[in-house]
Amino acid sequence: MIPDNTKCSCEQCELKTLFFSHVTLDTLSDICEIKIEKNFSKGNIIVQEGEPIREFMYLKDGLVKLSKMASDGKDQILSFSKPFDFVSLFSVFSSDTYNYSVTAIEDSTTCILDLDNVKRIAQSNAMFAMDLMSRFSTATDFIIQENLDIKRKHLRGRIAHVLLYFSKRIYGCTSFELPISRREIAEYIGMTTENVIRTLSEFRKDKILKIYGKDIAIVDLKRLQNISEHG
Amino acid sequence: MIPDNTKCSCEQCELKTLFFSHVTLDTLSDICEIKIEKNFSKGNIIVQEGEPIREFMYLKDGLVKLSKMASDGKDQILSFSKPFDFVSLFSVFSSDTYNYSVTAIEDSTTCILDLDNVKRIAQSNAMFAMDLMSRFSTATDFIIQENLDIKRKHLRGRIAHVLLYFSKRIYGCTSFELPISRREIAEYIGMTTENVIRTLSEFRKDKILKIYGKDIAIVDLKRLQNISEHG
DNA sequence: CGCGGCTTTGATGTTCATCAAGTAAAGTGG
DNA sequence: CCACTTTACTTGATGAACATCAAAGCCGCG
Numbered sequence: 001m002i003p004d005n006t007k008c009s010c011e012q013c014e015l016k017t018l019f020f021s022h023v024t025l026d027t028l029s030d031i032c033e034i035k036i037e038k039n040f041s042k043g044n045i046i047v048q049e050g051e052p053i054r055e056f057m058y059l060k061d062g063l064v065k066l067s068k069m070a071s072d073g074k075d076q077i078l079s080f081s082k083p084f085d086f087v088s089l090f091s092v093f094s095s096d097t098y099n100y101s102v103t104a105i106e107d108s109t110t111c112i113l114d115l116d117n118v119k120r121i122a123q124s125n126a127m128f129a130m131d132l133m134s135r136f137s138t139a140t141d142f143i144i145q146e147n148l149d150i151k152r153k154h155l156r157g158r159i160a161h162v163l164l165y166f167s168k169r170i171y172g173c174t175s176f177e178l179p180i181s182r183r184e185i186a187e188y189i190g191m192t193t194e195n196v197i198r199t200l201s202e203f204r205k206d207k208i209l210k211i212y213g214k215d216i217a218i219v220d221l222k223r224l225q226n227i228s229e230h231g
Numbered sequence: 232m233i234p235d236n237t238k239c240s241c242e243q244c245e246l247k248t249l250f251f252s253h254v255t256l257d258t259l260s261d262i263c264e265i266k267i268e269k270n271f272s273k274g275n276i277i278v279q280e281g282e283p284i285r286e287f288m289y290l291k292d293g294l295v296k297l298s299k300m301a302s303d304g305k306d307q308i309l310s311f312s313k314p315f316d317f318v319s320l321f322s323v324f325s326s327d328t329y330n331y332s333v334t335a336i337e338d339s340t341t342c343i344l345d346l347d348n349v350k351r352i353a354q355s356n357a358m359f360a361m362d363l364m365s366r367f368s369t370a371t372d373f374i375i376q377e378n379l380d381i382k383r384k385h386l387r388g389r390i391a392h393v394l395l396y397f398s399k400r401i402y403g404c405t406s407f408e409l410p411i412s413r414r415e416i417a418e419y420i421g422m423t424t425e426n427v428i429r430t431l432s433e434f435r436k437d438k439i440l441k442i443y444g445k446d447i448a449i450v451d452l453k454r455l456q457n458i459s460e461h462g
Numbered sequence: 463c464g465c466g467g468c469t470t471t472g473a474t475g476t477t478c479a480t481c482a483a484g485t486a487a488a489g490t491g492g
Numbered sequence: 493c494c495a496c497t498t499t500a501c502t503t504g505a506t507g508a509a510c511a512t513c514a515a516a517g518c519c520g521c522g
Contacts (some may be wrong), residue, residue: 070383071460093361094368095478097378123363128322129360130353136364137325140371144309145330151421152301155510159454181468184255190382192511213469229302412500421469423479429503444487444501 021125031121036112039095040104044181049101056118059087062108063170063179066100067187068174077188079143080105084169086139093136105179150189153231158189159199160228162207167218174218237266262352267343269337273410277318280332280359284363287349290318292403293339294410297321297331298418309417311336317370324367334412381420384462389420390430391429395439398449405449 023031027222039062040046047057049068059081066078078100081087084218085112091099122129150158162185177190181201186193208224210217218224234423254262268291271277278288280299290312309331312318322330347405348364353360357434377396398405413431417424434440439455441448449455 068379069377072383074383076379076383078379091368091372093365099372119361122364123357126354126357126360129357129364130350133322133353133360133364137322137367140375141322141325141330143375144371144378147375147382148299148307148309150302151378152303152305152307153381171472173371182470194470194512195510199471202468221422411504414500425480425499425502426478432502 011101021213022043022131023125025127027121028201031113031117034117038110039110039111042107043105044104046102046104046110047098049098049118052097053092053095054115056092056115057110058089058111059083059085060109060111061105062074062104064102064108065180065184066102068100075187076190077184079146080165080170086135090140105184153228154198154225155189155191155195156202157229157231158191159185159196159203160224162189163216163218164224164228166216175222176216178214178216250456253362254352254356258352259438261349262344265345265348269341269343271337271339271341273335275335277333277335277339277341278329278331280329284323284326284330285346287323287344287346288318288341290314290343290446292338293335294337295333295339296336296411296415297333299331306418307421310377311396311401312370317366321371336415380420384459386422386426386430387433387458388415388423388460390427390434390462392456393420394447394449395455395459397447405452406448409445409447 046064061083064081064087064216066081067075068078081102087102091097092115122132153161165175166178168178170179171206174193180188182196183193186196189196200209200211203224204211206220206223208218208220208227210219251453258440271293277295292314295312297317299309300306314332317335320357323346352448353363381392384392397407397409401407401410411419413427414424417427420427431442434455435442437451439449439451439453439458441450
């Protein structure tokens, strides 16, 4: 349960070029001196909302959820994030504590940099800062867009939407193991667990899906897409 | 109806220090050479979703709504924005077309800069880029947070939430003229116009509000806050 | 084994959308 | 300026969508 902490060799890190395309090799090695890889197994909390932001973190491998606890104690899921998307970037430049929790929903690996270091580089290297901004902008735009999209749909459309999201965006395949529970789907789309289950059962009876526990296979993709679009 | 376009003198612009605190006077005058003030009267569209982003724009005075048209032709309102918040910043660094429309809901004044110019400065002036990022981050965080908050509430809680938003955040007063129609409230909270009206009438009958058309007075603030929190 | 969490289904009631119909207000053209 | 059209606002009646409550099976884990 306790995550492994191991230094990673930056030469092997495939994220390097993507992430730091505008940072010189010299600066890069400065950063990497204090770069730490951390593994989290499925279900473990990576960052807890409310905690002070001390580090700059990105997702190297795995899948995570971003969530927030409402005042009634119920969790709400904001979005999911896969490698190359940012994990701790939200709030990093606007707050000194995390606004959201991040939890591994598949075994995940994060790379952790010193926050002050990254900020210092961003302040002296504008192209890097622009890079960060661009990625940040894309990620938040997606969250906002996704929330709007879900908002205008009914229960069936929302479930279809989520299934298509995992199928297309995350797994690139019509058969996959759902990384989250029924309750988490409910927390994401803002409906009750029971109705999520009922709708999945309906889709199974209508031969749109095959379901064995968490294993989902989309049988009738066109119909699912139609439901997602038009209820 | 056609907006006035007038050059503004930057010496008089109170936004200057706020916005450009990390830009030298020399660079500033470069920017201001091509700075244009544009007035929009209430109801007019400032930017239309889908249009190419050619300029960098911020709100100097007034109040605007950010909205998006869904595939069924219905508008959804993302958020409202007041001066010092960004207007065209969303998408500016992640897309080449506007993802959202911006419409004046009160007479508004925008300041328009050349986008390439601003980008050039951001690429060479990291502190400025960090400034942009920080403001951008705050603005998007607020939108995401607000949407989550509304999502978990029922009709009455959502209406209460919106009224408190305008009262506290926008007007700083318990009496104000609602800048938007009942339909727009519906488009913001994701419910029907009829139910928005019904709920406002309920609040009036329950002596929580006084309503004369668009003029709203919050009579029982504590009860409204309670409804906003706990339904 | 027994406990707690996840899943499933059914029954019931609440919340909300839809439809309908009418009034008021605001813009439009002669 | 007045008839005309359109848009915003309002209320009621009805039914659909969804939450809640209840009960039971399943599975992993200490």
